[in-house]
Amino acid sequence: xxxxxxxxxxxxxxxxxxxxxxxxxxxxxxxxxxxxxxxxxxxxxxxxxxxxxxxxxxxxxxxxxxxxxxxxxxxxxxxxxxxxxxxxxxxxxxxxxxxxxxxxxxxxxxxxxxxxxxxxxxxxxxxxxxxxxxxxxxxxxxxxxxxxxxxxxxxxxxxxxxxxxxxxxxxxxxxxxxxxxxxxxxxxxxxxxxxxxxxxxxxxxxxxxxxxxxxxxxxxxxxxxxxxxxxxxxxxxxxxxxxxxxxxxxxxxxxxxxxxxxxxxxxxxxxxxxxxxxxxxxxxxxxxxxxxxxxxxxxxxxxxxxxxxxxxxxxxxxxxxxxxxxxxxxxxxxxxxxxxxxxxxxxxxxxxxxxxxxxxxxxxxxxxxxxxxxxxxxxxxxxxxxxxxxxxxxxxxxxxxxxxxxxxxxxxxxxxxxxxxxxxxxxxxxxxxxxxxxxxxxxxxxxxxxxxxxxxxxxxxxxxxxxxxxxxxxxxxxxxxxxxxxxxxxxxxxxxxxxxxxxxxxxxxxxxxxxxxxxxxxxxxxxxxxxxxxxxxxxxxxxxxxxxxxxxxxxxxxxxxxxxxxxxxxxxxxxxxxxxxxxxxxxxxxxxxxxxxxxxxxxxxxxxxxxxxxxxxxxxxxxxxxxxxxxxxxxxxxxxxxxxxxxxxxxxxxxxxxx
Numbered sequence: 085x086x087x088x089x090x091x092x093x094x095x096x097x098x099x100x101x102x103x104x105x106x107x108x109x110x111x112x113x114x115x116x117x118x119x120x121x122x123x124x125x126x127x128x129x130x131x132x133x134x135x136x137x138x139x140x141x142x143x144x145x146x147x148x149x150x151x152x153x154x155x156x157x158x159x160x161x162x163x164x165x166x167x168x169x170x171x172x173x174x175x176x177x178x179x180x181x182x183x184x185x186x187x188x189x190x191x192x193x194x195x196x197x198x199x200x201x202x203x204x205x206x207x208x209x210x211x212x213x214x215x216x217x218x219x220x221x222x223x224x225x226x227x228x229x230x231x232x233x234x235x236x237x238x239x240x241x242x243x244x245x246x247x248x249x250x251x252x253x254x255x256x257x258x259x260x261x262x263x264x265x266x267x268x269x270x271x272x273x274x275x276x277x278x279x280x281x282x283x284x285x286x287x288x289x290x291x292x293x294x295x296x297x298x299x300x301x302x303x304x305x306x307x308x309x310x311x312x313x314x315x316x317x318x319x320x321x322x323x324x325x326x327x328x329x330x331x332x333x334x335x336x337x338x339x340x341x342x343x344x345x346x347x348x349x350x351x352x353x354x355x356x357x358x359x360x361x362x363x364x365x366x367x368x369x370x371x372x373x374x375x376x377x378x379x380x381x382x383x384x385x386x387x388x389x390x391x392x393x394x395x396x397x398x399x400x401x402x403x404x405x406x407x408x409x410x411x412x413x414x415x416x417x418x419x420x421x422x423x424x425x426x427x428x429x430x431x432x433x434x435x436x437x438x439x440x441x442x443x444x445x446x447x448x449x450x451x452x453x454x455x456x457x458x459x460x461x462x463x464x465x466x467x468x469x470x471x472x473x474x475x476x477x478x479x480x481x482x483x484x485x486x487x488x489x490x491x492x493x494x495x496x497x498x499x500x501x502x503x504x505x506x507x508x509x510x511x512x513x514x515x516x517x518x519x520x521x522x523x524x525x526x527x528x529x530x531x532x533x534x535x536x537x538x539x540x541x542x543x544x545x546x547x548x549x550x551x552x553x554x555x556x557x558x559x560x561x562x563x564x565x566x567x568x569x570x571x572x573x574x575x576x577x578x579x580x581x582x583x584x585x586x587x588x589x590x591x592x593x594x595x596x597x598x599x600x601x602x603x604x605x606x607x608x609x610x611x612x613x614x615x616x617x618x619x620x621x622x623x624x625x626x627x628x629x630x631x632x633x634x635x636x637x638x639x640x641x642x643x644x645x646x647x648x649x650x651x652x653x654x655x656x657x658x659x660x661x662x663x664x665x666x667x668x669x670x671x672x673x674x675x676x677x678x679x680x681x682x683x684x685x686x687x688x689x690x691x692x693x694x695x696x697x698x699x700x701x702x703x704x705x706x707x708x709x710x711x712x713x714x715x716x717x718x719x720x721x722x723x724x725x726x727x728x729x730x731x732x733x734x735x736x737x738x739x740x741x742x743x
Contacts, residue, residue: 100701100702101667101701101704102704102705102706103639103641103703103705103711104709104711105669105709105710105711106687107640107642107709108684111638111640112542113589114640115624115642116542117541117586117590117625118622118624119549120548120552120586121172123549123552123553124172124552124580125173127552127555127556127580128164128172128179128580130556131581132179134559134563135559135563135575135578136183139182139189140179140186140187141186142157142186142187142575143567144190144572145566146568147569148196149569150270150275151196151204151258151269153196153572154191154205154210155209155212155213157190157575158184158187158212158214158215159215159216160183161187161579162215163583164180164581165180165181165219165220165223166219166583166587167581167583168180168618169219169223170586170587170590170591170619171590171618171621177224180216180220180223181220181227184220188200201234201238202260202261203260203261203262204265204266205258205260206257206320206322206386206387207322207323207325208322208393210600211325211328211404211598211600212598212600214328215601217235218332218596218602218603219603221332221726222656222657223617225336225726229337232336233336236329236330236332236333239254239326239345240330240333240341240342245263246259246260246263247345249348251368252348252351252352253370253372254319254323255319256316256317256318256319257317257319257320257322257385257386259323266316267312268311268316268386272308273301273302273303273304274307274308276301276304276307278301281301284444286307287306287307287315287390287391288306288310288384289306289390289469290384290470291305293305294306294310313377314378315367315377315384315385316386317377318367318368318369318370318376319367319368320367321353321364321367321388321402322386322388322397322398322401323401324350324401324402324404324421325404325405325599326349327349327405328404328408328600330346330408331346331408331411331412332602334412335602335726336726338723338725343412343413346409347409347413349405350408350409350421353402353405354418354420356374357421357424359374360382363428364398364402364421364422364424364425365382366382366383366384366385367381367388381470383468384469389467389469390468390469391467393467394465394467395425395429395464395465395466396477396480397599399425399426400482400483400597400598400599400600400601401600402421402425403483403486403601404599405422406418406420406422406423407419407486407487407490410490411720416493419490419491422483423487427499429464429466430479430503432464432473433463433479433506434462434476435460435461435462435508436463437460438453438456438458438459439458441463442476443463443466444466444475445477449477451517452515452517452519453509460508461506461507461509462478462508463477478507478509479503479507481500481527482523482595483597484496484499485526486601488500489593489604489630492631492632500530511527511530511531512528512531512536512537512540513527513528514528514544514547515547516547516550516551517551518555518584521595522582522584522595522598523584523594524584525547525584525585526595528544532628541589541626544584544589545585545589547585548586551582552580552581552582555577555578555579555580556580558577558578559580562574587603588627589625589626589627590607590609590625590626590627591605591627592605592606592607592627592637593605603656605655606627606630606654606717607625607635607653607654607655607715608652608656609625609650609651609652610653610729611649612651612702612729613648615730621648622641622642622643622648623639623642623643626640632717632719633717634714635714635715636715637652637712637715638710638711639703639705639710639711639712639713640709640710641706641707641709642708645707647705647707648705649705650703650705651700651701651703651729652701652702652703653699653729654701654715654717655699655724656724657724657726658700658722658725659719659721659724660721660722661697661698661699661717661718661721661722662696662697662698662699662700662715663696663717663718664693664696664715664716665696665701665713665715665716666693666713666714666715667692667693667694667711667712667713668689668690668710668711668712669690669691669692670687670689670690672687672688699722
């Protein structure tokens with residue numbers, strides 16, 4: 085349905101609810117959640133002390149000799165402001181800002197940035213770099229808006245050299261702030277390593293002149309002029325992730341020009357997808373024609389279906405763009421950009437043990453599957469070339485879960501159930517790993533939301549603790565390393581901030597799509613007393629249902645003497661409307677008993693309902709109380725915004741008083 089915003093917040097009804105149910109035996113998940121916050125507070129400080137300098141930069145003294153590297157510096161801190169937004173320490177936000185500033189100076193000195201932005205690289209990596217910026221905008225929009233809008237203009241303004249409005253294409257796979265940084269590499273050949281050739285094969289492997297090899301990598305025609313001329317110009321599906329940068333600008337400003345650019349660009353790719361039978365092509369020549377540089381092939385573009393990662397990169401970029409277009413228009417038909425390709429892959433799936441698959445990502449699955457590597461399960465083809473579909477991998481959940489979370493539709497739930505039914509591995513399984521994307525446990529979270537695994541919260545919180553403690557030991561091992569360029573991933577591998585469990589359990593959302601997505605959440609929280617984002621100290625939250633008709637969250641105040649007030653926000657960006665509130669209540673304190681009673685009776689808990697219409701709900705939590713809220717939500721009924729409930733125009737949403 086078309087986007088139709090609700091009235092301004094000042095016109096909404098704004099009741100408060102107060103927790104009256106006594107907290108007698110704190111639930112294990114609540115104690116474990118607050119313990120995780122405490123451990124995380126120690127962990128980020130330890131990393132900053134041992135791996136960064138006084139101005140926030142990483143301890144790195146060498147040069148960068150290729151175009152790769154910008155992402156590896158920024159993404160180390162990508163979820164630090166996210167942790168602040170969840171309820172991390174007050175000084176975590178200024179620390180995150182200092183690290184962005186320090187890394188930006190460092191990369192400018194290394195000639196990787198111009199005007200604080202990537203000079204020119206692909207969007208698989210740019211999307212990773214920008215997650216830190218997006219969360220900083222979410223946490224402190226006033227301080228970060230200027231940069232965010234300046235960066236978005238690199239794509240929205242054709243004069244910047246990245247966008248061709250006539251053909252509706254981004255003009256080259258490597259793009260950014262330096263229009264003179266053309267092609268895919270500096271020098272004569274792509275900086276390819278023998279291990280990469282062994283793992284991913286070669287781009288342009290169909291070229292006749294490449295069949296006469298073997299060639300040394302420094303002279304292989306597939307990695308030199310042919311690659312530059314055929315893959316280094318024109319648009320690629322990976323550039324769709326740029327829609328996340330422009331969506332961020334739209335959320336900051338509401339300006340129609342940002343919305344219009346997203347719709348124009350995504351719609352052009354939708355038309356190409358429809359013309360290709362529902363499969364998203366991965367390349368468009370400078371003339372606006374799919375395959376014009378690849379002899380008509382819809383596959384074979386840079387970071388496309390053939391090389392190197394296929395769906396792993398194409399699918400995430402398409403999902404970022406489709407969700408952006410659906411968000412700015414309110415029209416979920418835009419999601420067909422990604423769903424038609426996803427469903428085509430599912431239709432081509434095969435059930436097999438992973439140990440028999442031709443996956444190019446064996447290290448990823450070694451930890452995620454563990455002992456189930458030999459269990460027959462559904463594998464989808466991630467890549468396609470002249471020989472057909474290949475590179476079979478287990479069905480990864482981030483994209484289908486992101487779609488379902490956005491729409492809450494029967495069709496998107498049915499897709500997940502289809503994947504689950506074909507999976508040979510029990511979706512309730514929780515493996516002890518922390519992937520680069522800080523995600524991967526969506527299947528078990530989905531089973532929990534389906535009511536099939538009440539023990540999931542404590543298990544995923546314990547898993548998060550284990551990964552943090554593991555990474556703290558890595559810091560011990562590598563803190564004195566003079567990091568060589570080849571090992572700049574050591575910081576990512578040592579980042580001890582783990583937020584996936586908290587995002588799922590407190591916000592009722594999946595971890596952000598790692599290649600440039602913006603956060604999804606059913607709920608967020610603000611500390612009314614501290615006037616900042618996040619859960620207050622001592623308060624734990626558990627979202628047990630994200631059904632729009634019954635989004636259920638339990639709030640627990642573990643403090644024995646301190647009262648807290650929490651403002652519950654509907655959506656990551658206050659884009660949902662709370663249209664009904666039902667909550668637990670305990671009106672009688674008879675459970676305390678008489679003076680000489682040796683124990684207490686069970687409190688009598690009932691439910692009350694209050695009328696409501698607004699994006700924020702104030703919840704009073706006296707010491708040692710708990711409350712379960714069942715909220716009816718109108719999804720995406722408001723224009724997303726980085727405003728907070730403390731803004732003057734929203735004060736009636738939180739206190740019931742006019743500004």
